[in-house]
Amino acid sequence: MLKANHRAWVEVDLGAIAHNVQQILGLLGPDTQLLAVVKADAYGHGAVAVSRTAVAAGARWLGVATVGEGIELRQGGLTVPILVMGALRQREEMAAAIAHGLHPTVCDRDQAYLLNEEATSRGAYLPVHLKIDTGMGRLGLPWPEAIAIATEIAGLPHLAIEGVYTHFANADEPDPAPSWTQQQRFAEICQALTAVGIQPQWQHQSNTAATLAGQFRRGNLMRVGLGLYGYAPAPHLQGILDLQPALQVWARITQLKEVPAGVGLSYGWRFVTDRPTRVATVAIGYADGVPRALSNRIAAAWRGQTLPQIGTITMDQSLWDVTTAPAIAVGDAIAVLGPTAMPPTGPR
Numbered sequence: 034m035l036k037a038n039h040r041a042w043v044e045v046d047l048g049a050i051a052h053n054v055q056q057i058l059g060l061l062g063p064d065t066q067l068l069a070v071v072k073a074d075a076y077g078h079g080a081v082a083v084s085r086t087a088v089a090a091g092a093r094w095l096g097v098a099t100v101g102e103g104i105e106l107r108q109g110g111l112t113v114p115i116l117v118m119g120a121l122r123q124r125e126e127m128a129a130a131i132a133h134g135l136h137p138t139v140c141d142r143d144q145a146y147l148l149n150e151e152a153t154s155r156g157a158y159l160p161v162h163l164k165i166d167t168g169m170g171r172l173g174l175p176w177p178e179a180i181a182i183a184t185e186i187a188g189l190p191h192l193a194i195e196g197v198y199t200h201f202a203n204a205d206e207p208d209p210a211p212s213w214t215q216q217q218r219f220a221e222i223c224q225a226l227t228a229v230g231i232q233p234q235w236q237h238q239s240n241t242a243a244t245l246a247g248q249f250r251r252g253n254l255m256r257v258g259l260g261l262y263g264y265a266p267a268p269h270l271q272g273i274l275d276l277q278p279a280l281q282v283w284a285r286i287t288q289l290k291e292v293p294a295g296v297g298l299s300y301g302w303r304f305v306t307d308r309p310t311r312v313a314t315v316a317i318g319y320a321d322g323v324p325r326a327l328s329n330r331i332a333a334a335w336r337g338q339t340l341p342q343i344g345t346i347t348m349d350q351s352l353w354d355v356t357t358a359p360a361i362a363v364g365d366a367i368a369v370l371g372p373t374a375m376p377p378t379g380p381r
């Protein structure tokens with residue numbers, strides 16, 4: 034078996050994750066807990082390892098998209114509460130959620146009735162979080178009807194509404210107005226729920242952007258994803274915390290050549306050299322997750338040098354301009370993504 038790093042590989046710095054968790058916790062009051070969002074294999078960083086690190090650093094909850102992701106964490110030995118943020122539709126996944134002690138999201142009436150039936154047949158008393166759609170338009174009780182439906186769901190004997198939450202559509206936009214509207218709707222719903230005797234222990238609304246932009250840091254649970262991994266979601270949110278990117282993608286050079294000016298490279302010849310150019314073929318492409326749409330727009334790093342990507346990115350290979358790095362050799366690895374690589378630039 035060849036070593037995994039013979040052509041391209043990912044390195045994850047769990048120390049950076051722990052550091053980021055501590056940074057985020059520094060923003061939260063003593064009665065507020067951090068829910069580490071680890072859906073999609075912890076944004077590609079490895080769900081179990083990231084979850085263990087985040088919990089050890091002080092996160093008290095984990096958040097996933099699917100029941101399968103929650104089960105993976107349970108099998109990895111994680112015992113903290115796990116919120117499933119996606120919708121459960123099938124009885125099998127509801128049964129599995131109950132069996133593994135996951136906390137489902139309830140986003141409509143039918144789903145609540147099915148969950149209640151499933152919980153009843155298993156003699157379980159299932160903690161759920163009600164999701165209110167206050168403007169994202171994706172998942173949740175539509176806000177104008179939320180009180181009526183929530184009241185009905187609260188009457189289901191085997192469901193316990195332990196949380197109520199919403200999700201912002203515009204928290205990472207510089208204009209706060211749309212988020213104010215959503216926050217206002219959510220606050221009114223929470224008040225109205227209290228008035229009818231529904232007082233969930235957890236109220237949550239803040240993703241990374243809302244957690245960073247203090248005006249939308251409300252409730253007693255913060256659902257933070259992107260920030261854990263070291264990124265601020267938008268330029269105006271940078272510098273609020275010292276966040277360290279945790280992931281680095283490396284790929285090896287498989288061929289080097291000198292190309293004169295005026296030569297088209299890769300599919301479509303969408304890049305033409307404008308000077309004699311030293312070109313590196315690198316063993317990473319869109320099948321590895323480097324989007325073809327970023328062709329001619331990204332740069333890698335090698336020993337402090339910036340190496341622009343040139344020509345159409347192909348399935349498992351890509352070309353890079355290494356003219357400024359005369360010492361680079363076949364077999365060297367370049368940093369395609371991560372702290373030392375460059376963010377996407379304009380087209381070249």
Ligand SMILES: *Cc1c(COP(=O)(O)O)cnc(C)c1O
Pocket residue numbers: 070072118200239240241242256257258259260266
């Ligand atoms: C993905 C997700 C989050 C985390 O969002 P970030 O912007 O990565 O912090 C929070 N809440 C819900 C419902 C999500 O789907």
